[in-house]
Amino acid sequence: MRDAVAGGALTEVTFYILLSLFEPRHGYAVMQFIEAETAGRLTLGAGTLYGALKALEERGWIERHGNEHGRKKEFVITDAGRAAAQSELRRLRALTLTAEKIMGGAI
Amino acid sequence: MKKTVKRYFAGAMNSQQKWLNKMSDRGWRLTGTTIMGYEFEDCEIGKYEYTVEYVGNKSKEGAESYAKFLEDCGYRVFFKNMNLNYNVGKTVYKPWAEKGGKLATNDTTLNKELLIVEKVRDGRPFELHTTAEDRLAYMKTLVRPWIWFAVIWFVPAILTRSWTFLIPSAPAVIGVAVYLVKIAKIKREMRIKE
The missing domain is CATH 1.10.287 (Helix Hairpins)
Structure with a gap:
């Protein structure tokens, strides 16, 4: 989460986790979401995910969802998390705009 | 078939991991750990893969919540001692540990410094830390x-x-x-x- 301090940029993993939690999900479902959305380019280790979820929860960007007695712990994004994701989307749009201006639209 | 193998790796986490994976390649799946050994049952050859992680810096709650999370992700986990401590009621000071884990006793991570994690082999490297x-x-x-x-x-x-x-x-x-x-x-x- 160190990068969030630098230029306001989120790490790719952080952003994907936030996106995955627009619907309540447990840890394993977050891993599956990221793998599916990136077609396997980005796989997240369980230890890394654990640390990231903990850090995001401490920051108040995600929170526990529902009661968790005997069930897998589920998380969901908070309003503060949505705001962070929103500003990241704006940042990425500005970045791709600059890139397209210089490199041309062709990929 | 079940068997118990006496083996002690102390802090050599990589050797322990390699050995567990070699056991799996020979058709042995880990079912439990003791202070000086490992319990196995026979399984399909190479079906499971193991990784060993250090959790001795964590508090009791930290280590348990982490282990629970890994289980929720579909892995099997075993706690394993790193050192040999047969004493009951012993306390070890670990200045390097996180808050709540500095004074390790039998109720915290003493004799549970390592976590052995098992997954069904899927052809991809077994890495818990990826960034x-x-x-x-x-x-x-x-x-x-x-x-x-x-x-x-x-x-x-x-x-x-x-x-x-x-x-x-x-x-x-x-x-x-x-x-x-x-x-x-x-x-x-x-x-x-x-």
Whole structure:
């Protein structure tokens, strides 16, 4: 989460986790979401995910969802998390705009 | 068929991991651990894969919640001791541990310093830490105990002005050096990529 301090940029993993939690999900479902959305380019280790979820929860960007007695712990994004994701989307749009201006639209 | 194998790896986490994976390649699946050994039952050859993680820096709640999370992700986990402590009611001071884990007793992570994690082999590397930032954080938890072991011997050495006290510190110094090289490598990568 160190990068969030630098230029306001989120790490790719952080952003994907936030996106995955627009619907309540447990840890394993977050891993599956990221793998599916990136077609396997980005796989997240369980230890890394654990640390990231903990850090995001401490920051108040995600929170526990529902009661968790005997069930897998589920998380969901908070309003503060949505705001962070929103500003990241704006940042990425500005970045791709600059890139397209210089490199041309062709990929 | 079941069997118990006597084997003790102390802090050699990589050797332990390699050995468990070799056992799986021979058709043995881990079912439990004892202080000096491992319990197995026969299984399909190479069906399972193992990784070993250090959790001795965590508090009791920290270690248990982490283990529970890994189980929720579909892995099987076993706690394993790193050192040999047969005493009951013993307390160990771990200055390098996180809050709540500094005084390790039988109720916390004493004799449960390692976590053996099992997954069904799926052809992809079994890595719990996948981002540079997180691998760096994990490396730092690994190097901290070694720094303490390396430095602690300087106290009697300085008090008695006898350099022989530094001999036991040598392996720890080497351990620290190995991790510092790894940490430097990750930091170099991080300058360009996340």
